Amino acid sequence: MKHKKLFLSFAVALICMAGAFGYILMQQGQAVDTSIVARGEIQKYVEDTASVQSNKKQTLYIEGSGKINNIKVNVGDSVKKDDVLLTMDTKELELKLKDANSKVEAAKAQLKSTDISNYASKIEVAEAEVNKANVAYEAAKRNLNNSKTLYEAASISKQDFDTANDAFKSAEAALKASNSQLEDIKKGTPSYVKDGYAAGVEQALILKESIMSELDKQKILAPNDGIVIEKLVEDNLIGAPGTAAFVIGDTKSLELEANILSDDIYKVKIGNEVEISGKAIGDSILKGKVTQIAPEAKNITSSLGVNQKRVEVTIEISDNTELLKPGYDLEVKIITEGKSDTLIVPDSAVFDYQESSCVFVVDNGKAVIRQIKKGIESDKIIEVLDGLKEGEKIITKPNNDIKEGMRIK
Template sequence: MKKKIIIIGALVVVAGAVAFFLLRGGDGLQVNGAETSKGSIEEYVEETGTVMARNNIQVYSPASGKVTEVLVDVGDTVVEGDVLATLDGETLSLQLAQLDAQRSAAVAQLNEAKKAGNANAIRSLQLDIEQMEGTIQQEEEKFLDTRTLYEAGAISQDQLRASERSIENQMTNLAKMKLQLNQLNSPVSGNLIAQYEAQIRQIDLQKQEISSSGDDYTIVAGTTGTVLQKTVQEGSFLQPGMSLMELGDTDNLYIQSDILVSEISDIEVGLAVKLLNEDLGIEATGKVQKIHPNAFSKISDLGVEQKRITVEIQMDTIPDLLKPGYDLQVRIITESSGDTLIIPENAVFTMNHKDYVFVDAVGIAELREIQTGIQSGRVFEVLSGLVEGEVVIMSPDGELEEGSKIEVIVE
């Protein structure tokens, strides 16, 4: 009897072991898994940004001449009114003569524009109007006689109407002639007169500036800043409007980044920004300060034309290493969440417009519907459907299905 009991007990143990082996045995599908954990996640728009200097201005030559001296170099700090360069004064007298000729021409055009019209043409048209008015008066008197004859039955209705149409045509011609007279008596557009007057004032200012420069013409800084770029050297010959140098306030730097139009709707003034440059070891923060109103076309590195909008970013603290023209990696944070559940992106798949994952349920694959939130990089935020510490299957393939036996290798 005891032997039977022992045998039966052994069989139960063996059956249990077989069942456990079948459920968790070596024939389970090997999969990679990841344990869910809590952390912070950020969704962002990433682009390249360029360091710019505030109050950036180009210095142009207002006159022509040979550069006799350049008094500043790249990197020099100047204050408003400092002399940047001088031009040879030999050409100044020639420029003054040219400006005098331009002024005389502008004055002549102004005087011509102010004329009311040709006096002879006006008088001729006035005489034509007087003659037409007299003709119309005579025709109206004849029309009265014609109507009397029509009422007496001496003429037809067509003859009466022909007399009426003749008077109407003459009245129309009289109205046209009076309109022409008004046009001759009216001066040209006030805008054109204002244009000529502004041109004369501009010439006078140029003459005054050149005349006050003395023997040599000096070009001065219009603002305080640092010389960022210099495009002129001694001996160069300048024409009016040519660029000499670029000035900017290097103590007031900001970041300029061109964002794709398709991503600009997520960006607004005040959003936090992370700024990175691994080569320089720079990590900084800032905020979106300004979004430009107009879009423009820009060719990408792959040669594709894209519509972009410029965004300006003000840094919270300006790193010492940062210089105008440097490039930084810009991440504009559009949404963030802290102390939230996070899982790898490749654990999530979609069925019937819903998000799912496979969960390790003691060696069995369990299909679980989840609700996702922010996606950033290669991770998802999970709003519902999972708890911290559960293991999700990564990159599930077609062999894996609900109830499959699995062996999980947790990464």
């Protein structure tokens, strides 16, 4: 019994000492960190990674067919507009082009032969034939007249007279034919003949142009200045029309592509400002804005093997992009909400008490619990809409030792 009484007395003494010590602390003041409530800027944002892309990316396709005999570029190479990126075998087409050239020349020569200037010698020959026929006609005419006189005088037979008459008619017909041929030659080739020859020339030229077009398809040219982002073909393979060969990007026109978790995408809006940072650009922080949000989510497997629903977001880069190249991975902070010149406090100062958000205010050197109304919440600061005034002092990191009414150093 004596031991029990001693123990109880000792316990009471300890409690009294603790209470006295607590009272002393209450009177002397608890050392705490404090800060002054002030106005400032607060932002709410979604953070993720993004990849630098060319917004003028273009896939180039093979248009011809045959063996690929020379690929002149590799991934990462810079190219200029109209640079040759790939060539294919052209031997068979070159033979066809040679034959087409021959047909063009033949058709042109045929058409040229109808030109009046080439008829000078033909006219001379025709005129000579007319003169020759005219001489024969005059001779046959004189012979017929003589034969008629002789026949009437019964000096020649009826058969001889008929022979002379037939010779005259034949000479007359030959003269008419010669004159007609001369007139035709003087008029030139008939228009329908010329039109036929001209059509022949046009057809030959079309054939030639078609073959030249096929030859052009046996190579791929860079459509603009840029960089080779992907090479999708190899030497000595057989290329077919429609085969994707290269992806070319314009390095002067870049954008970012981020895949945001579907749980966060509702916070993101077109026009949201973006802060861009990362090792690839050192200490620089670039500015951008959201320009496009994909209409649907897609399944993406993270680096840890976790399957996630993410939505593609396109970000326009507002600053100079000289530091960037397609394929860079950067950090993006999409600012979804923000205010300036508003009351803010450290998030460490806010705690839950009696189902309300509260802070400890230092009032006349003592800790006083004050209920507040929160606004925007960032990762380190919280906006205060009601409950505090600018210039008031609060405890920044209250712990369980701080009690309301406790004196604060």
